[in-house]
Amino acid sequence: MSTNKPIKVGISIGDLNGIGPEIALKAFEDIRMLDFCTPVIFANVKMLSFFKKYFNLEIRLHGIPHSSKAVDGKVNVVNAWKSNFKVNFGEEDKVAGKYAVRSIEVATEALINKEVDVLVTAPINKNSIQSEEFTFPGHTDYFAQKLKGDNMMFMVSEKLKVGLLTDHVPVKDIASHITPERIQKKVEIMSQSLQQDFGIVKPRIAVLGINPHSGDNGVIGDEDQLVLKPTIHKINDLKGELVYGPYAADSFFGSKNHENFDAVIAAYHDQGLIPFKTLAFGKGVNFTAGMNRIRTSPDHGTAFDIAGKNQADPSSFLQAVYMAIDIYKNRMSYMEMNKNPLQIKPTARENQGSKHN
The missing domain is CATH 3.40.718.10 (Isopropylmalate Dehydrogenase)
Structure with missing residues (x-):
């Protein structure tokens, strides 16, 4: 064509x-x-x-x-x-x-x-x-x-790309929606989109933690230790992806750590969209990744x-x-x-x- x-x-x-x-x-x-x-x-x-x-x-x-x-x-x-x-x-x-x-x-x-x-x-x-x-x-x-x-809300600008594990989900329900299956699927969607839609051959993806300080080793919630971290390791071991994390969300963007990656996966809506709209407002685009x-x-x-x-x-x-x-x-x-x-x-x-x- x-x-x-x-x-x-x-x-x-x-x-x-x-x-x-x-x-x-x-x-x-x-x-x-x-x-x-x-x-x-x-x-x-x-x-x-x-x-x-x-x-x-x-x-x-x-x-x-x-x-x-x-x-x-x-x-x-x-x-x-x-x-x-x-x-x-x-x-x-x-x-x-x-x-x-x-x-x-x-x-x-x-x-x-x-x-x-x-x-x-x-x-x-x-x-x-x-x-x-x-x-x-x-x-x-x-x-x-x-x-x-299977789609993903993917906020994209020239220098920053942020996808969401959960999008329009009430805060009280976020943790229950983040399962190993969902994490694997969203990483797969983002990786495929970065390759076919943005021409990045071997994408580097960062994943933000669910809890403050990514749970502080279970002190502030155990979802990061029990769900997020082992799933990230499994994805890397089985599929050879370059996926890293979970990273504490509060300092990730301020320290410019996002510049070391091709894209970032946030756990929930505001965790991803607040920094994205702060850094890229007026120049950003909401892209529905994963669709035909x-x-x-x-x-x-x-x-x-x-x-x-x-x-x-x-x-x-x-x-x-x-x-x-x-x-x-x-x-x-x-x-x-x-x-x-x-x-x-x-x-x-x-x-x-x-x-x-």
Whole structure:
């Protein structure tokens, strides 16, 4: 498959009362973006025309009835719904949540059907999207069901990559979720992603401890000693991975120890995302690793506090677009390099038959 053609980038629009539409349109206001990718936004042309006018953006929108009709060189907009919606910037609204979900669903269908090559998701409000039909706490959990593979929330920037053992899990339940099987699976996902998606041949991975000071040899909890440490040793012994830890999380990033590794696995959400967003905010990307399709998103939320004020910075959204494209190209190259170059050996009967012809 050629990677020289413009890559079709599907975009779910996010919460209409947040900054999603603003950053998506600002990202493609520079017409040079269309030289290397073809955006396909799943929303509504009239709605996006409203945002275009409201934020005084110089961008031409091309309405299409279906993602398969996307045209290179244009900012394509699939009409994912027909009804009108009154935008109330900065307000949590179940109707806005309904349209955000609709955009995600149609975009995901296009991704599965390969009508778009990658998907970039604008921020959603996790409360307003909840309904009887949609009960997922976020994008990652939704894609875990819809796409093939075992996934991992993987926060990525140029200099820092942090994956999670557990993501949207209450703090009181974290330790019970961290089992040897989960640790092995997450390490496998991260190692494979670093190789095929980021071109790192032999990844070095650090694992952060579950408890303060990694348990202090059992003084502050025994999960690190009984679960994490022996599993890390087993992974290294059986699979030859370069996995190290557990490291005390409180000093790991401050001492710049993360610079000695290709990626870090954190035990839980805030343990990984607080240092990541402190060090890489605005330049980071949320990547769902381990899936058979590529999905990225900016490293921030709906930003209701600045919605409608024309203050939203599209930098992280642009990074999500760039990274989705890079991962797609890396993955295609990896598949090409690792495919079997040998022809299937013909059977003796097939050889004999060819001699008589």
